[in-house]
Amino acid sequence: MTAGVVPSTAYDDLPYTRGGTVDRADVGALVQSAVDGDAAAWKALVEGLSPLVWSVVRAHRLSDADAHEVYQTVWFRFAQHLGRIREPDKAKSWLASTARHECLKVLKSLRRLTVTDDPQLLDRISEDRTPEQSFIDSEEAAAQSERVRYLWQEFEELGERCRQLLRILMASPKPGYQEVSAALGIAVGSIGPLRQRCLRRLRARLEARGAV
Amino acid sequence: MSDMNDDQNDQDADFDEEASPDEEFALELLEEELRQATAILDPVPPALRQIAVEAFALHDLDSRIAELAFDSVVDALPVRGATEAPRMLTFHAGEVTVDVELTPQGLMGQVLPPQSARIEVLSGPQAGAPLTTDDMGRFIHEASPAGPFALRLRTGEGVIVTDWLTV
Numbered sequence: 533m534t535a536g537v538v539p540s541t542a543y544d545d546l547p548y549t550r551g552g553t554v555d556r557a558d559v560g561a562l563v564q565s566a567v568d569g570d571a572a573a574w575k576a577l578v579e580g581l582s583p584l585v586w587s588v589v590r591a592h593r594l595s596d597a598d599a600h601e602v603y604q605t606v607w608f609r610f611a612q613h614l615g616r617i618r619e620p621d622k623a624k625s626w627l628a629s630t631a632r633h634e635c636l637k638v639l640k641s642l643r644r645l646t647v648t649d650d651p652q653l654l655d656r657i658s659e660d661r662t663p664e665q666s667f668i669d670s671e672e673a674a675a676q677s678e679r680v681r682y683l684w685q686e687f688e689e690l691g692e693r694c695r696q697l698l699r700i701l702m703a704s705p706k707p708g709y710q711e712v713s714a715a716l717g718i719a720v721g722s723i724g725p726l727r728q729r730c731l732r733r734l735r736a737r738l739e740a741r742g743a744v
Numbered sequence: 745m746s747d748m749n750d751d752q753n754d755q756d757a758d759f760d761e762e763a764s765p766d767e768e769f770a771l772e773l774l775e776e777e778l779r780q781a782t783a784i785l786d787p788v789p790p791a792l793r794q795i796a797v798e799a800f801a802l803h804d805l806d807s808r809i810a811e812l813a814f815d816s817v818v819d820a821l822p823v824r825g826a827t828e829a830p831r832m833l834t835f836h837a838g839e840v841t842v843d844v845e846l847t848p849q850g851l852m853g854q855v856l857p858p859q860s861a862r863i864e865v866l867s868g869p870q871a872g873a874p875l876t877t878d879d880m881g882r883f884i885h886e887a888s889p890a891g892p893f894a895l896r897l898r899t900g901e902g903v904i905v906t907d908w909l910t911v
Contacts, residue, residue: 607796607799680780731774734774
């Protein structure tokens with residue numbers, strides 16, 4: 533961090549920590565209902581929090597197969613520990629942190645097995661682009677899809693820290709800083725300044741392409 | 745990897761100045777646009793979401809959880825050249841310990857203190873492959889688990905399920 537620059541706290545007051553449709557109080561209540569056997573509450577948790585789990589997994593650049601497995605492991609473990617989680621209203625952070633740890637473990641075991649290959653590099657090449665293709669099918673959407681595609685391209689070209697942070701922030705609904713902190717293992721106070729820097733870099737890249 | 749990329753360049757003061765409200769608004773818009781792009785290009789696969797919905801069946805307050813206490817992937821030093829070294833796992837639930845060794849050929853393990861138990865190898869909410877231990881609590885399964893993995897043990901003292909992990 534630059535000496536003498538006090539990290540901005542300007543964003544901490546934004547409704548960031550609410551996280552859209554499923555806020556902390558809701559999550560706590562849904563967890564409690566699910567513990568009591570309410571399958572609809574469980575489903576609401578899955579619907580509401582899946583994008584967060586998926587984003588954490590994607591941010592760690594696993595292969596598609598590994599990403600699918602880690603996502604499942606996280607939810608299986610959540611179901612198993614339901615009712616034993618000490619702070620149900622922090623279930624989002626629990627999920628984010630569990631996903632992160634599982635990702636790091638999978639990456640570590642891959643590194644042990646394939647010493648010479650860079651699995652992350654290989655994965656990028658084999659990445660499945662079908663959703664994009666189906667989106668492009670619509671001709672009306674062509675211009676917009678062009679924009680979406682180079683936005684995504686520039687995002688993917690960002691450095692590792694920025695790409696990782698932004699991939700988590702892109703979960704829908706927008707995760708709070710507590711969850712981001714749990715997902716990346718970085719201090720809450722460093723997220724705002726890093727986010728700003730990364731978004732500025734992305735915008736500079738888009739500008740350089742004449743695309744703002 | 746891309747660690748040499750621009751975001752490591754922390755002395756880049758231009759990117760650290762506080763944003764004006766206008767700029768912050770523009771960055772918010774960009775972030776929102778990225779969120780929409782993600783929803784199009786990299787959404788949660790619906791089949792996965794469905795599996796998570798069905799995972800509610802794993803919610804079971806009557807069984808005890810055997811917590812992962814040792815995992816060679818994390819806790820052991822890598823052995824140079826030993827790329828096919830088995831993965832060793834140890835789970836604890838109270839007085840009961842479950843040791844598991846995973847190899848490409850399958851899994852073997854032991855329940856301690858030695859006791860007979862019926863064991864299921866789980867890969868999801870559905871029932872798993874059944875195994876029985878010998879009198880010493882030892883068990884063998886001749887298929888290598890892949891993906892999410894847990895063991896459910898029925899012992900004299902009740903049901904124990906190990907922590908889920910990815911293999």
